[in-house]
Amino acid sequence: MSGIDTVPAWAAGRLAFSTLGCSAEPVEQVLELARRTGCHGVELRCAEGEPVAPDTPTAALREIGKRFADAGVEPICVASYVRIAAPDGDPVTDLLHHVEIAEQLGASYVRVFGGRDGQADPHPAAVQRLGEVARRIEGGPVTVLLETHDVFCSARAVAAVLAEVGSPAVAALWDAVNPWRVGESPREAADALAPWLRHVQLKDVHATDDLAPVLPGHGTVPLGQILTELDGLDYRAWLSLEWERAWFPEAPPLDEALGAFRAVLAAHQAAE
Structure with a gap:
């Protein structure tokens, strides 16, 4: 694939993809895709119909974790659909359950969303509930990541929640x-x-009001500027392609998107 040999050394071993781009494919195919594309990490979408789901038995989770370890691929994140500030349900219990899933897989992170669009002032509920979860998991192997999404779309909104929670057990996903x-x-x-x-x-999309995925580097998201800012932060953690083919089945296959993703990274390196 284009750009493989010119990807920055710090990125070459920290490239990942989300199984949102290969929804419902078995673990063996996910690992083969990771091997074929040179990705060393995978975000595992945790949903019904996926190899990892909220009701997957513990023994099966451990077996999946072993397969990843044997393949030299890290299951970096359990992408949950918990909405921590939701006005209904029991988000704390749900999130703690997903932390247990991550522990069985050997994953370092659990992704969590904010709330439901249109709800009034989700900030207090998010702070209170994430604080409760943090007190129960702090010092453990899993960190909860609040994503810039839904009622916390902006980085400022996520940062405001995390500053008030004030725990290393809860961090940010950009x-x-x-x-x-x-x-x-x-x-x-x-x-x-x-x-x-x-x-x-x-990821890349057509426009701010048209979120259909396009191959990285072919849309309007300022990926080069984002990579420059990450360089300025000396960011050395994972870069993951979230290819939303589950929602947009007409999008090109994930391996094609990963090739374009690598080309964007190579172009960024060449421009430095």
């Missing part, structure tokens, strides 16, 4: 599209998230 589409520049987003940033998802 979905690069959402702060950009609500008007934050890459620099503003990077500056806001810097103290808590643990994981980054990159």
